[in-house]
Amino acid sequence: MSIQSTVMSEGFALNVSILGNGRPILVVGSSIYYPRLFSEQLYTSFQLIFLDHRGFVKPPRTLEPEDYALDKVLDDIETARQTLGLEDFIILGHSGHAFMALEYAKKYPQHVRKVVLLNTAPTNSPERQQQSIAFFNETASPERKRQFEADISLLAGDIEREPERRFAHMCIRMGAHSFYDYAYDAAWMWEGVFTSMPVIDHLWGEAFAQLNLIDSLKEVVKPVFIGLGRYDYLVSPVSLWDAVDDSQEHVKKVIFEKSGHNPMFEEPELFDAILTDWIHETDN
Template identity: 45%
Template sequence: MDISNQPARRRQGFLRRDGFHLGYAIEGQGAPLLIPGSHIYYPRSFSRYLRQHRTLIFVDHRGFARCDRPLAPRDMQLDTILDDIEALRRHLDLGRCDVLGHSGHGYMALDYARRFPDHVGRVVLVGTGPSQAPAHMQAAQHAWETRAEPERRALLARDLPLMEADIRTAPERRFVWMCLGMAARSWYNPGYDARPLWDGVTTQMPIFDALWGETFAGYPIREALADISAPLLICMGRHDYLVAPAESWAPLLADAPGAQIAVFDRSGHTPQLEEPDAFDKRLLDFLG
């Protein structure tokens, strides 16, 4: 997997908002695709080819942004994150655009489409389980226990003590250490070294703890699917053991009759990087 996806044309900057430096990076050509998360991490995971067909707008949320003040309770709220995304959309004069969210950022993309339907064309979730509620996390664990190969299990057993040591040494980067330490559950290649993806990425752990540990655990997925009017594509990796497997979406899609699901057989949690050709084709076919 090649993460050297640095195109010739690139515009980047920051929006200062409520004490945060919300970074953005704009790359490519064509209709805009808004991608919330980290403007440093996510450009490394999408292909050069995709940038020839779409303008990718990578924007930070507060969990990945530098802050000039102590964190406050409002910083942990999903509504605040959505307001920031909307402020960045206006700041960049994007107009109506498609939105894509990877992993937990899929809930941000979905809820943004719920709250600002006039500003969203289509919605794409990548590596996003229906929620992070106990039942869905148990489904992820069951998939791991029944499908993971012995070599994959052995690598996880090796990596977990290293992850715990890193967390003790630098707890402020616990989110990064957990992502790296769970490689065997995250990637089709269970030994993949994702450290270059995280180089230079800021993390605000209280925000991740609140959103990933609480908000997304109780995310009202049925209500969200019933509320959105935008067409929806859900992209899942066959070997993603971090979130509930693709089939966990099936009972819910009756609430979203226009939703489509795509499963990538040689991918884990990040099919845009693991199977870029297949991913790009499916994405572009959906976006039109």
Template identity: 65%
Template sequence: MTYNKMVCDGFELNYCIKGHGQPILIVGSSIYYPRLFSQELSQHFQLIFLDHRGFGKSTKRPMKQEDYTLDKIVEDIEQARQILKLDNVIILGHSGHAFMAMAYAIAYPQHVEKVILLNTAPTNSQERQQQSISYFETHASAGRKKQFEQDIALLEQDIEQDPKRRFVHMCIRMGAHSFYDYTFNAASMWEDVDTNMEIIDYLWGVAFAQQNLSQLVHQFHKPIFVGLGKYDYLVAPVALWETVDQVPHVTKVIFEKSGHNPMFEEPAYFDEQLIQWIKKE
């Protein structure tokens, strides 16, 4: 897999391309996300993994908040589309990146054929985050809760040793909230992934808290796939998405044996559902 680099307004963003066919633009980390999607999927589509500024290298010092607004992320995606000479794309956003994918689709509907939103809550507000924590405390098994207590106790030490990768450490130590197999250690998925914490803190803490995806899907009248994991306690409960059940252009799939990463946890079924939906007229 070959990595390429583009520069957007002082940020070096890497991207890599895997497979051939209809392009799916996957926004996030070009290092992390190729590890989650199956080889089988790349035999059906051209998967384009694109960094955003939270995972890119900044040549700007110091950065200002206007350097990493959601609008700036959207413009980076548009610049990438132009560089890659893509006309219509399917855009995919997983977790917090779903907010980026939806924002791009709203801003540039003429270049988006379909939208895939995976394992995200409709909003990242403090109220919703507390709702997810309460759901975990009420519904998680005793074994899952015990595993979480053991893992999260190590987070402070992780951050002290390597504060620049605080986001990565948190993702790893939240494994009991993230995976159907709550004993799974995701550390290898995050190897060599660097983060700009100033950007990530703003996007996840402020920008995404101001968005409501369940409302935005009504504004984009093209097919939207919403994929959710039954055991994804990070953005629980799946009932948060019941409001889109009657929206004709939205297809919602709940993966019964997945947490936050059904493309990794149930790859065959995930691929089957996604391929079927994309090829559906």
């Protein structure tokens, strides 16, 4: 099953793409980008509901700072939940969207049954970002570093040509930080994806820098799945999550050994199997 619809929230037209059948998993982010990352097999077991947020849609007006506060994004998700009639669902956030997913589960816990956080660091503070860069410089292979240097040298030209797509171009040129296959070209994943840079700059640069997911986990009693990639240098090292261990019974942490920032795309069969097993195991 494939359904396309739109949820209106304060003038923002948030597109929704619904794929598959089964228990609903609400995936926060771009309704264009994220369906490209998950396997067709997963859609046979679950209904994935891909929801835009304000950072991925054309703004209906000149934006004011209050328009892209994180609380506004969380309220948009709740508006979408009500519009779509979701009463019992799993919320999934990947990368920066993990902050949205967990904060939503804190603010609106009534209908969330489980939370899936993929490929994120506990915080997006400048200090943590520098730590990730240092880890790449210290541990990445010479071949990976050469690929990164070649790719990143093209970024300035990309941004000069299309400044409004700065976020997408940065993600593409950071491929050596993002994929187990460090030469992988992810440009196709970003085709047709609109980015509203004021919203993204605020959320990634300010809002997520002030949060710490490990602290937030203490306020969430739902089952939580944390998926990480061993070669995900964007949010490295995985040891940032060492404080989350077996003593926290409601949290399961999995490191995908042959993945970077996208294990659902890079190791789809293993990812699908582990996530599916966890969902069933935590039903009791």
